Amino acid sequence: MTLASTRVSGLSSEVGKAVTVRGWITTVRSSGKVAFLVLRDGTGLLQCVLVKSAVTQDVWDRFAQLSLETSVAVTGDVRADARAPGGYELGVTDLAIVGTSPLDYPIQPKEHGIDFLLDHRHLWLRSPRQRAIATIRSELEQGIQDFFYQRDFLRVDTPILTAAIGERSGLFSTEYFDEGSAYLAQTGQLYGEAAAAAWGKIYTFGPTFRAEKSKTRRHLTEFWMIEPEVAWNDSNDNMKLQEQFVSYLVQRALEKRSAELTELERDLTKLEGIKPPFPRLEYTEAIDILHRKGSTTPWGDDLGAEDESLIVADYDLPVFVMNYPKEAKAFYMKENPADPRTVLCDDLLAPEGYGEMIGGSQREDDYDRLLKRIIEEGLDPAAYEWYLDLRRYGTFVHAGFGLGLERTIAWICGLPHLREAIAFPRMMHRLRP
RNA sequence: UGGGGCGUAGCUGAGCUGGCAAAGCGCCGGACUGUUAAUCCGGAGAUCGGUGGUUCGACCCCACCCGCCCCAGCCA
Numbered sequence: 436m437t438l439a440s441t442r443v444s445g446l447s448s449e450v451g452k453a454v455t456v457r458g459w460i461t462t463v464r465s466s467g468k469v470a471f472l473v474l475r476d477g478t479g480l481l482q483c484v485l486v487k488s489a490v491t492q493d494v495w496d497r498f499a500q501l502s503l504e505t506s507v508a509v510t511g512d513v514r515a516d517a518r519a520p521g522g523y524e525l526g527v528t529d530l531a532i533v534g535t536s537p538l539d540y541p542i543q544p545k546e547h548g549i550d551f552l553l554d555h556r557h558l559w560l561r562s563p564r565q566r567a568i569a570t571i572r573s574e575l576e577q578g579i580q581d582f583f584y585q586r587d588f589l590r591v592d593t594p595i596l597t598a599a600i601g602e603r604s605g606l607f608s609t610e611y612f613d614e615g616s617a618y619l620a621q622t623g624q625l626y627g628e629a630a631a632a633a634w635g636k637i638y639t640f641g642p643t644f645r646a647e648k649s650k651t652r653r654h655l656t657e658f659w660m661i662e663p664e665v666a667w668n669d670s671n672d673n674m675k676l677q678e679q680f681v682s683y684l685v686q687r688a689l690e691k692r693s694a695e696l697t698e699l700e701r702d703l704t705k706l707e708g709i710k711p712p713f714p715r716l717e718y719t720e721a722i723d724i725l726h727r728k729g730s731t732t733p734w735g736d737d738l739g740a741e742d743e744s745l746i747v748a749d750y751d752l753p754v755f756v757m758n759y760p761k762e763a764k765a766f767y768m769k770e771n772p773a774d775p776r777t778v779l780c781d782d783l784l785a786p787e788g789y790g791e792m793i794g795g796s797q798r799e800d801d802y803d804r805l806l807k808r809i810i811e812e813g814l815d816p817a818a819y820e821w822y823l824d825l826r827r828y829g830t831f832v833h834a835g836f837g838l839g840l841e842r843t844i845a846w847i848c849g850l851p852h853l854r855e856a857i858a859f860p861r862m863m864h865r866l867r868p
Numbered sequence: 869u870g871g872g873g874c875g876u877a878g879c880u881g882a883g884c885u886g887g888c889a890a891a892g893c894g895c896c897g898g899a900c901u902g903u904u905a906a907u908c909c910g911g912a913g914a915u916c917g918g919u920g921g922u923u924c925g926a927c928c929c930c931a932c933c934c935g936c937c938c939c940a941g942c943c944a
Contacts, residue, residue, distance in 0.1 A: 466907095467900040486901070503894095518902060538895060539878065544905045545893050546880060550936060605942080622944095647942050648869070660944060740940075782944095791944060839944030853944095864936070 444478035446513050446523045455510045456481060456525065457533070459561065462544065463501050470498050473520075474509060475561065483509050483525040494530050503543075504536040504561070549854075556859060557868045567695035568855055571688055572844050576640075578687040579661055579840075582680060583638050588663065591630040591637045593623030595644075599818060605646030607656075619644035622837060625767075625822050627664035628798060631833050632825050638663040648863055652852040653740075653790045655841060657861035664835035670769075670779035670797040673834035674755055677783055677793055678711040680838070681753060685709040688847050701849040705787065708751055715755040718777065721746055737763040738782075740790065747784050753792060757781040766808040768796040781836075789846035795836025802826040 441454040458476030465471075468487040473480055487495055501507070510529040515522060541555050542562070552559045559565055583590065596617045599606065611617035623639035630637040639662045646656065663676065685706050688696065696703060716724070721742075722734050728745050732738065738746070738756065747754055758777040761770070768778035780796035799805040805826055809816050816823070841856040854860040859868060 462903095462905075464903050464906055465900085466903060469901040469903075471903050471906090473904085482904080484902075488901085516902090518904080520904065540894095541878070543879060543894055548880075548937090551879070643944080645943070649942060650937085651939075651941090654943070658944065737943090794944065837944060842944055 440508065442478045443474070443476045443481045443521075446481065446525075449513045450515055450523070451513065453510065453512050453528070454525075455508055456483075457508045458506070460501050460503060460505045460507060460536070462503075463498070465498075470495075472498070472501060472507075472509075474507065474525075477566065480520060480563070481523070481525060482519040482521075483511060483527050485527045485530070490527060490529075494527070497530050497532055500532065500535070502536050502538050503540040504558075505532060506534040506536070507532055549852075553854065553860070553865060554868075560858060563698060565855070567698040568844070568848055568850070569858065570695045571692050571699075571848055572840075572856065574688060574692045575684055575840070575844060575847070578684050579640060581687075582683050583663065586636065588636045588638050589630070589634045591623075591627065591634075591639055592641060593620065593626035593630075593639050595620045595642065605648075607644050607646045621645055622660070623662050624664065624835060624837065627662050627835060628822070628825055628833065631664040631666045631835070632829070632831060635666045636663070637665075650863055652854075653842065655853050655857065655860055655862055658853075658857070659840035660837045661840060662835060662837045664833060666831050666833045668797075668834040669832055670757070670781065670834055673795050673797060673836060674713075674715065674757070674781050675711070677755075677781070677795060677836055677838075678713045678753075681713075681783065681792070681843070682710050684843065685847060696848065699848050699850075701847075705751070706847065709753070713752045713755055713783070714750050715757060715781075716746065718756055718759045719774075721756050724749075735760045735762060743784050743790060744788050747786055747788065751786060753786060754784045755781045756784060764796070766812045766814065767798050767805065769799045770804060779834075783836075785842065785846040787846065787849075789842060791839075792842050792846065793836050793838045795834065797832070797834040800826060800830045800832055802830065 440457045441449055443456060443458070456474060456476060458474040461473040461475045461480060463470070463472045470485040472483045474483055485495065485498055508531040509525060509527055511525040511527040513523060513525060516524045542558050560569070580590070596611065597620050599618055606621065607619040608616040609619070621643050623641060627637060627639050641659065642657055643660045644657050647654070665672070665676065668676065689703065689706055693703065719734065721738065722732065725732055725742050725745055730742050730745060732742055737759070746756065757780065758771050758774065759780055760776055761778050764778050764780055768780045771777040771779050778796065782791050783793035784790065785792040799808065802823060806816060806823060809819055841853045844850070844856040845853050848856070850856055854862065
């Protein structure tokens with residue numbers, strides 16, 4: 436069976452023609468002898484009008500059977516009408532029910548609590564708001580690939596099942612044949628470094644997993660991360676790439692998906708000015724500013740959420756905080772020659788309180804220093820033999836970063852919580868659907 | 869894991885110092901030829917998260933348990 440039919444988004448070029456549109460019933464209204472149904476097909480909403488005197492009794496009776504989310508094929512004439520949402524509507528001549536929908540469809544056109552909506556995420560996705568977010572996410576994912584493709588990066592897919600390696604935060608584990616435990620990847624970075632030594636400019640794009648018992652709007656247990664790694668880039672080059680990347684994504688969303696951003700009631704003026712360069716603060720400088728603003732975070736500690744908000748409040752752009760104290764950061768970051776208490780790294784803080792969008796650093800490329808740091812952190816050097824090989828055989832200056840996709844989406848879309856930025860969010864208390 | 873909050877009809881959510889459990893949406897029946905989350909009239913629908921306790925009487929007070937939300941930490 437061929438189901439060639441017109442999609443709602445393409446109707447403006449079909450005015451005056453008879454078409455069939457397939458989709459799901461969003462609302463039905465009847466005034467006795469004129470009836471309206473609104474159809475959703477994933478590209479938009481279409482109002483369809485039935486006039487009792489203009490359709491057969493069969494068609495009229497079928498309208499009466501329609502319930503929310505019934506799937507239908509509606510045939511009629513496309514016409515422009517100012518009274519229709521979107522400006523076009525269908526004068527119905529025929530109506531076929533494809534799949535019925537019982538009267539207990541859970542999601543009504545009204546307010547629901549978040550827990551209820553997440554329990555029904557598989558159905559919640561049908562709402563216009565969720566379509567807008569998914570569309571922007573897809574646009575950004577395409578933009579990410581375009582950005583790196585244009586710059587001759589290779590995309591490298593790194594393993595999700597790994598032996599214990601990477602960062603220190605919580606790991607999900609699973610049985611792995613006779614090898615003992617395998618862990619779900621928290622980062623592809625170490626593999627990315629190997630790939631950068633092989634191929635120069637690379638990026639990874641995949642899911643990552645953190646078994647931390649985080650319960651905030653800025654955390655998921657499964658999220659998507661983009662991790663470029665570039666041979667011969669130093670920390671400064673690294674930040675330049677970051678601000679170009681983030682700016683590109685914002686401008687891309689504005690250019691291609693302003694309709695969806697508007698649907699989400701995003702204030703576009705807050706996005707329009709996102710262009711390089713972004714402000715840069717040394718960590719030590721940031722601590723001074725924070726102390727002047729009343730924070731008591733001592734030099735040496737990582738910045739808290741409160742601190743990040745205080746910093747970001749002074750700017751309309753994302754802000755780099757760079758060169759953190761060694762103790763606050765991971766073992767693989769390169770010591771800062773200008774201040775050996777610190778390492779060459781940066782966090783990019785999103786505006787409007789969306790938190791850390793990027794964490795990046797220049798990597799330690801000195802074999803002895805790296806080994807020393809591994810031991811200092813209490814890690815097992817044997818597990819890092821292959822990683823140390825990257826310094827043993829032709830070490831090289833390199834730097835990279837990880838961008839959290841959902842945080843970026845949440846910021847660009849203006850979402851209050853990360854859970855809407857992905858179709859099926861995984862959180863501490865949320866494994867299904 | 870700490871601090872705060874919540875759990876009442878399918879959903880949303882009132883319920884004061886303890887005295888027969890509001891309402892709106894949705895659903896069912898009816899009216900209506902241009903509706904926009906249509907409107908109007910009528911109707912059904914609730915072991916008040918669970919267990920125990922105090923009381924003549926508990927949605928309300930107490931204890932424990934379960935579940936979730938927000939904030940923090942961890943980080944992207």
